[in-house]
Amino acid sequence: MKILICMSLISLLLVSCFKEEPSNSECDIIDAWVEGEELKAYFYNDADMRIENIPSGDQKIVFTVRSVNGLPPMALHLNMTSGAISNPVNGSVQDFSKGPVIYTVTSEDGQWHRQYTVSFTKVVTPPKFNFEHYKLEEPKNKYYMWYEVADDGTQNEQIWATGNAGFIIAKPNASADAYPTTPDVNGYEGSCVQLTTRDTGKWGKTFGKPIAAGNLFFGEFDSQYAITNTLWTTKMGIPFTEEPLKVTGYYKYKAGPEFTDKNGNVIAGRIDEPSIYSVLYRNQNAAGEKVVLHGDDVLTSDLIVSIAQVASLPETDEWKPFEMVFVNKAPIDATILADRGYNLALVFSSSKTGDTFEGAVGSTLCVDKVEITLKK
């Protein structure tokens, strides 16, 4: 009886004070799309008309079209955080042929804003990469990102991704040069990209992820799964319209001194290895839905049509060439290829088993002057 009274006293104290639910303060664009039969002709395929599950850190929404010239004004539809409003208004017709349109999203509580740059471009992925173009990620300028510059001067940030956006969760105070993926001015020619396996500190240990391998890959990094499902952070591959035959480049590699398992325990005698591979896969399933391979299936999916892997990358202090030749697993359809129906993933990592948090802190892979040889 008294226990009941006491308990009711306490719960009264606590429960009676619940206040009204606060309005949403988030202001994300979650999905963006255009629709209509008349617009289909401007896109390579229907899947390109929708961009879904936009990573929470992204500020750029890029639609790929066959040609920007002659693109009619289009109504852009947005799925935003509940209660959020956008300017320009959701569903309003905009002329994207003149260049990017900036959307400002305001949260339900009116206190917060996010700006998104929405553009429709003809993305061309070049076959040569020299890693000369890098900058600090906006707006916080905490870590580096890489982009390519087309002949007409337009920057393409949609090619390369790194795990740096995940590292910031574990080590928010790290300087940009202490991240896993950094530039190095002492490249084979000009700058190169340097991938270093890093200790993720106390937070990393708490989450059972004691190391972070340096990585650089074609695709997108979605940091929201950095804790729950790390393999899902790496959305591997970007649409690629030509058949790759081989990838060449230059590398340097030095394994870190102590190889550790996912609990951080040293495995005596095991030497860390880097990893360089590339995968071409069909980016739609049988139902016509967009498919992106992640760290967990990029080497095993049934959708893979061609794989290239560098067999051996011995340690070296001097720049050495590497080469990997694509081996076809399934026929490549020329029409599907031309209509952006295949994704190419090109992946570099300083620790081969870094995706399962096994590797040696300090392992360093430098890569430069990478070229994809295309079928003529």
Add this chain to the structure above:
Amino acid sequence: MLIVALLPTLSLSAADSSDSQDESWLKEWQLKVRVGYNIGGTAPLGIPSTIRSFEAFHLTPSFMAGGDVMIPFKKRWGVLAGLYIENKGMDCEVTTKGYRMNLKMEEDELDGLYTGHVRQKVRQWMFTVPVQLTFQLNRSLMFKAGPYLSLLFDKYFGGIAFDGYLRKDDPTGPKVVMGTEENQWATYDFPDDMRTFQFGLAVGADWQFYRRFGLSVNLCWGLTGVMKGDFKTVEQTLYPIYGQIGFSYRIR
């Protein structure tokens, strides 16, 4: 307030008309040993709107034991002092929406707004010295109120944030999803950020219901936050507010 409402019932059952004739018992000092159980919470005063619901309240080993002495000084009034050893624990689960959390691990902070489940555990083993003014209503019923000072010798403040997500820094920051199993949720513990001394006010009543045996209720309201002033993991100051029920035995 509930305690006050409870008291007339107790006093009715304890009514003893013979007291009014002979008041010599009022001059006796009382020595009691007692055991009890604390139930309550370490919580902000006024739940912020960012805490949305209570999902679960788990019992903790929040026992108390000790003794006290009451010395009468004027008619029905007396003063009580004692020494207790006790634990004011808490283990509860709440859901939050945009709750500010600053999780610090050495120099690395994970700061942001958390939406999801939080299980909070508190352990506070302490020595408590109460100094209370007492009022003897009749032979069996005594009210008491006054300050207490506690010295903590074993403390823990920690928990997990799970099945939710953190927006890093502010609502526009990147989302970090927390899962429902170990290694996928954020654990935090900050025992070193807890104060060693606590101060508060307690009000209660002792009811000697059978010979030397008694029951007691107490409400202990902490006036000092349990965490040191510079602690920022949770925005609000957390006060220990506990109800206590117990048995007493009057030695004399």
